[in-house]
Amino acid sequence: MKGGLRRELIGLAWVGPWIIGFLAFMLVPALMSLRSSLSDDPLLQAPLWVGMDNYARLLTDEVFHKALLNTFIYAGAAIPLSVLLAVVLASLLNTRGLRWKRFFEAAVFVPTLAPLVASSMVWMWVLNGRYGLLNAALSVVGIDGPNWLLEKGWAMAALVLIALWGVGQAVILCVAALKEVPEQLYEAADLDGMGPVRAFIHITLPMISPVVLFNTIAMLIGAFQVFVVPFVLFQKDKGGPDKSAYFYTSYLYDNAFVFGQMGYASAMAWVQMLIILALTGLLFLASRRLVFYRAG
Amino acid sequence: MSENGGKPRAADLSRRAALGVFAAAGIGYACFGPRAGRERTDGRLVLDYWEKWTGIEGKAMQKIVREFNDSQDRLYVRYFATAGIDEKAQIAIAGGAPPDVVGLWNYSVPAFAAADAILPLDDLGRPYGVRPEMYAAGVRQVTTYKGRMLAAVNTGGVLALYYNKAQFREAGLNPERPPRTIPEFDAAAKTLLVRKGDRIERMGFHHREPGWWSFVWGNHFGGSLYDEGANRSTADSPENIAGYDWVQSFPREYGLGAVNEFRSSFGNYDSPLNAFISGRLSMVVQGPWLANMINLHRPDLEYGVAPFPVAESLYEPDRPIGLIDTDVLVIPRGALHPEASMEFIAYTQQQRVVEELSTVHCKGSPLAASSEAFVRDHPNRGIAVFEAIARSPRAFRVPPTPCWAQMKDEMDRALDRVWNLQGAPEAILKRSRERSQAALDLYAANAARRAGAGANALEASA
Numbered sequence: 001m002k003g004g005l006r007r008e009l010i011g012l013a014w015v016g017p018w019i020i021g022f023l024a025f026m027l028v029p030a031l032m033s034l035r036s037s038l039s040d041d042p043l044l045q046a047p048l049w050v051g052m053d054n055y056a057r058l059l060t061d062e063v064f065h066k067a068l069l070n071t072f073i074y075a076g077a078a079i080p081l082s083v084l085l086a087v088v089l090a091s092l093l094n095t096r097g098l099r100w101k102r103f104f105e106a107a108v109f110v111p112t113l114a115p116l117v118a119s120s121m122v123w124m125w126v127l128n129g130r131y132g133l134l135n136a137a138l139s140v141v142g143i144d145g146p147n148w149l150l151e152k153g154w155a156m157a158a159l160v161l162i163a164l165w166g167v168g169q170a171v172i173l174c175v176a177a178l179k180e181v182p183e184q185l186y187e188a189a190d191l192d193g194m195g196p197v198r199a200f201i202h203i204t205l206p207m208i209s210p211v212v213l214f215n216t217i218a219m220l221i222g223a224f225q226v227f228v229v230p231f232v233l234f235q236k237d238k239g240g241p242d243k244s245a246y247f248y249t250s251y252l253y254d255n256a257f258v259f260g261q262m263g264y265a266s267a268m269a270w271v272q273m274l275i276i277l278a279l280t281g282l283l284f285l286a287s288r289r290l291v292f293y294r295a296g
Numbered sequence: 297m298s299e300n301g302g303k304p305r306a307a308d309l310s311r312r313a314a315l316g317v318f319a320a321a322g323i324g325y326a327c328f329g330p331r332a333g334r335e336r337t338d339g340r341l342v343l344d345y346w347e348k349w350t351g352i353e354g355k356a357m358q359k360i361v362r363e364f365n366d367s368q369d370r371l372y373v374r375y376f377a378t379a380g381i382d383e384k385a386q387i388a389i390a391g392g393a394p395p396d397v398v399g400l401w402n403y404s405v406p407a408f409a410a411a412d413a414i415l416p417l418d419d420l421g422r423p424y425g426v427r428p429e430m431y432a433a434g435v436r437q438v439t440t441y442k443g444r445m446l447a448a449v450n451t452g453g454v455l456a457l458y459y460n461k462a463q464f465r466e467a468g469l470n471p472e473r474p475p476r477t478i479p480e481f482d483a484a485a486k487t488l489l490v491r492k493g494d495r496i497e498r499m500g501f502h503h504r505e506p507g508w509w510s511f512v513w514g515n516h517f518g519g520s521l522y523d524e525g526a527n528r529s530t531a532d533s534p535e536n537i538a539g540y541d542w543v544q545s546f547p548r549e550y551g552l553g554a555v556n557e558f559r560s561s562f563g564n565y566d567s568p569l570n571a572f573i574s575g576r577l578s579m580v581v582q583g584p585w586l587a588n589m590i591n592l593h594r595p596d597l598e599y600g601v602a603p604f605p606v607a608e609s610l611y612e613p614d615r616p617i618g619l620i621d622t623d624v625l626v627i628p629r630g631a632l633h634p635e636a637s638m639e640f641i642a643y644t645q646q647q648r649v650v651e652e653l654s655t656v657h658c659k660g661s662p663l664a665a666s667s668e669a670f671v672r673d674h675p676n677r678g679i680a681v682f683e684a685i686a687r688s689p690r691a692f693r694v695p696p697t698p699c700w701a702q703m704k705d706e707m708d709r710a711l712d713r714v715w716n717l718q719g720a721p722e723a724i725l726k727r728s729r730e731r732s733q734a735a736l737d738l739y740a741a742n743a744a745r746r747a748g749a750g751a752n753a754l755e756a757s758a
Contacts, residue, residue: 040742042411043386043387043390044386044389044390044407044408044411044413045411045412045746046746048742048745048746048749050742062731063709128560129556129557129560130557130558130560130561131560131561132560147553147556147557147560149560150556150557150559150560151556152716236504236506236507237504237507237708237712238705238708239709241712241716242712242713242716242718243709243712254705257383257386258701258705259701259702259705259735260386260407260698260701
């Protein structure tokens with residue numbers, strides 16, 4: 001056996017398990033899901049070919065529209081606020097001479113380690129309208145807190161609040177990026193008489209912009225797949241008051257496993273993927289003007 | 297790679313050999329390693345039984361499984377407590393690897409039956425005398441779908457009104473005369489209300505506790521949600537509209553903000569903070585099993601049980617109205633030994649076994665007749681009321697349609713909108729009916745296409 005071919009075979013043998021895993025657990029199921037999306041597929045019976053009917057139904061399904069709108073509202077509120085909070089917290093944690101730095105870093109990061117179901121149960125009590133810690137805290141400063149989980153206008157706000165609580169991972173990435181900003185840039189800015197705010201805008205933000213882009217894309221994908229927290233938080237009234245906390249993935253799950261409409265759920269999954277792809281593409285387009293990559 | 301001119305060293309070879317041995321061992325173990333076997337050394341046939349029950353309910357059923365196994369030398373049943381039983385049973389049946397017996401909820405039977413995913417019990421049950429007539433009149437309905445018997449019932453669940461006798465007495469109401477009609481009920485609820493400033497401290501009744509049965513209110517005004525013969529949703533019938541107008545009268549009367557704020561004070565169902573057990577609600581609609589929670593968390597609670605009130609014109613003391621909500625046993629399609637599965641199910645249907653299980657579960661007996669001792673020694677002091685509803689010809693089941701999950705979702709949404717004053721019940725129920733009907737029509741159209749495709753295939757093969 002020639003050396004080149006042998007090396008190829010050895011290489012393939014090493015990546016083989018991954019390729020087999022990808023084919024068996026990603027590509028083949030994805031293709032099956034595509035076929036299912038073109039069928040009436042109630043799981044317990046043989047699929048029945050319906051062409052584009054499932055996709056056409058999405059156009060007139062008012063619950064689908066509501067779930068999609070809720071998901072966009074959630075993403076539109078949670079992502080910018082989380083990105084902003086991550087940068088602000090990272091900058092604070094990166095402050096020179098900060099005391100108890102390790103403690104604050106841990107405090108920001110630890111929430112991301114808590115299992116989502118467990119933390120959602122805790123949030124249920126924190127956000128309880130009558131006995132919740134949050135309203136108790138608000139009452140100390142004279143604010144009569146809302147009924148977070150049972151009022152239409154507040155359920156979404158509660159979920160965005162919980163998303164902000166789990167921003168630790170993005171903060172850690174931003175801290176790492178901040179540490180990579182060359183010190184001489186700040187020294188030069190200082191010599192030019194630039195204040196700290198302008199230095200932040202003109203030096204820090206461009207230098208960490210690749211990480212901000214990465215955080216934004218990761219959050220976008222997460223936001224469009226949000227499921228566990230609303231599922232646990234609104235287990236009594238599925239989707240919250242007037243379905244104001246009913247999201248894309250919640251409706252997809254219900255169609256697949258509660259209503260037994262695997263074909264319709266598969267169509268939703270493909271549309272979801274296309275939406276995420278399109279939005280990620282838009283972000284990459286925007287990043288050409290907004291993200292600064294250092295050479296070398 | 298080695299650094300000595302590309303030639304592998306002995307250490308590299310032995311490392312590769314070790315990795316190869318580990319990989320081969322792993323693949324060998326995966327391919328030929330031990331399996332969860334279904335054979336026993338004593339030669340008995342093993343049956344797998346998936347059931348949703350855990351805790352004391354699961355233990356009670358496991359005891360019965362043990363008793364069955366002890367009585368046998370041919371069969372051996374393995375009990376698997378299974379969360380999300382509907383989803384898992386669907387996936388197992390679709391995958392062709394179902395268990396031998398599955399414990400479903402009654403409302404799932406039509407969806408499984410319409411897809412031929414469970415086996416008819418008419419012939420299988422005949423040798424054991426298992427047939428619909430053995431059950432109480434109300435319960436009988438849930439065992440059949442389109443004229444075939446598909447499920448056996450091992451415990452009886454029926455909904456009724458629980459009321460707190462001490463609070464009735466304290467409010468000047470007669471604790472031995474619970475409300476029978478909706479006007480009496482409304483008057484009692486108003487009398488039982490306790491406010492402290494803007495806040496509600498106690499309510500007579502709250503339609504959203506526990507919130508599991510959003511769809512029953514119209515039935516107490518003479519309505520129903522589904523016309524089985526015509527396959528039509530009747531969600532916005534005048535009776536249902538009257539029922540949901542009544543539901544909406546509560547947030548209108550007491551204030552939406554106040555009733556929702558009050559609701560946030562309700563604790564978990566199985567806890568001392570349960571709204572009824574803790575005394576926050578004086579009346580609640582629930583099944584007989586609630587008494588297990590009362591006996592556990594607040595055994596001194598003085599409670600009574602009565603049929604849930606109905607519209608004045610519908611009151612008939614001997615023919616109470618209530619929802620049948622039971623657990624059922626079915627044999628899935630693809631079960632390897634249906635006769636053996638039926639033998640186990642038949643064992644669970646004996647009066648002694650049913651009553652033993654129902655007593656621990658704190659439920660009524662689903663059978664047409666109960667023993668005197670069962671009623672006398674039952675842990676729920678209102679068991680006679682539940683038994684009377686189960687035997688009433690006006691007891692009702694959830695609509696027997698494979699689209700029930702979607703229809704219920706529509707009714708949950710409708711109740712939420714009615715309660716939160718998002719519109720007039722008539723308009724909300726009309727939308728609910730339209731969406732339910734769309735689901736029914738789509739299912740029927742696809743079923744017809746499937747039947748046509750099957751007929752065409754048969755013609756082609758002929």
